[in-house]
Amino acid sequence: MALTGIFLILFLVVHVSVNACIWFNDGGEIFNRAGHFLGANAVPRVLEVGLFLFLILHIVQGFVLEAENRTRRSVGYAVNYGNRGSKWYSRSMGLLGTLILLFLIIHLIDFWIPSRFGKVPEATLSDGKQVHNLYILMQAKFQELWIVIVYVLGCISLAYHLLHGFYSAFKTIGLYNKRYLILIRGTGYAFAIIVSFVFAMMPVSFYFGWVK
Numbered sequence: 001m002a003l004t005g006i007f008l009i010l011f012l013v014v015h016v017s018v019n020a021c022i023w024f025n026d027g028g029e030i031f032n033r034a035g036h037f038l039g040a041n042a043v044p045r046v047l048e049v050g051l052f053l054f055l056i057l058h059i060v061q062g063f064v065l066e067a068e069n070r071t072r073r074s075v076g077y078a079v080n081y082g083n084r085g086s087k088w089y090s091r092s093m094g095l096l097g098t099l100i101l102l103f104l105i106i107h108l109i110d111f112w113i114p115s116r117f118g119k120v121p122e123a124t125l126s127d128g129k130q131v132h133n134l135y136i137l138m139q140a141k142f143q144e145l146w147i148v149i150v151y152v153l154g155c156i157s158l159a160y161h162l163l164h165g166f167y168s169a170f171k172t173i174g175l176y177n178k179r180y181l182i183l184i185r186g187t188g189y190a191f192a193i194i195v196s197f198v199f200a201m202m203p204v205s206f207y208f209g210w211v212k
Contacts (some may be wrong), residue, residue, distance in 0.1 A: 001065060002172035004058035005165050009191070011051055016195050019202055022211050028135025032123050036131035039115065059101060066094035089160040090168070096161040103154030110141055142206035155200035162192035 018038065021031035038044040089096060114120050115132055123133035142148055166188030167181075175184060205211045 001058065001061045002169040004054045004061065005169040006173075007051075007054045008058060009162075009166065009169070012195055016198050020198060022135065022138070022202060022205065025211055027212065028123065028133065028139075029125060031135050032131050032133060033125055035115075035134045036129075039132070055104075059097070062094060062097045087164065090164040093161065093164060096157050099157040100154065100161055103150065103157065106150060107154070110147075111137065138202070139206050142203040145207065148203040148207045151203040152200045155196045158199070159192050159196035162196065163189060166191055 018031070018034045021034050022028070024030045038048075111134065114137065115134060120132040120134065121136055122130050123135070124130055142151075167185045170184045170188075171181060175181060
């Protein structure tokens with residue numbers, strides 16, 4: 001779980017960096033160029049296959065771990081310490097992971113499947129190159145309020161999932177030094193909040209017309 005989780009954290013860094021290109025407010029020129037690079041070159045496509053394998057493995061591991069935890073302790077603790085013992089989100093990783101999975105399915109249907117197998121409008125870049133206009137696809141999708149709400153809720157679930165997962169992953173692989181753990185916990189909190197906030201602001205920005 002820790003190793004696949006760290007790989008997915010690295011993917012989030014790439015994904016949020018590319019998507020943040022919408023705020024150049026250049027009609028999607030840089031965003032579409034970045035999306036074309038990731039979809040048209042061999043190395044990113046190979047990494048994309050690896051991403052799906054790691055994602056599936058992480059999901060399967062999560063369900064197996066949740067089932068094992070429930071099987072090994074069929075009777076709850078005599079004293080419920082609540083948040084004094086652990087944060088609610090660290091006790092709800094299975095639920096948060098399931099919500100993220102449902103959100104991810106919607107996200108793949110909305111964007112990945114059309115970009116790979118469907119018909120996406122073409123855009124002409126400043127150098128004359130023809131690419132998929134993923135920018136206008138995002139713009140169209142995020143005009144519907146219910147889709148924006150679903151995406152924001154998905155990002156909130158991701159934030160809480162990362163609040164525990166980031167710290168836990170690095171601790172699991174052996175970083176037990178107290179000084180490092182404090183640094184990792186702080187970095188994890190910052191990463192979870194900033195990345196999830198940036199993702200959530202994308203549909204919000206399109207809906208309110210902050211990007212054109």
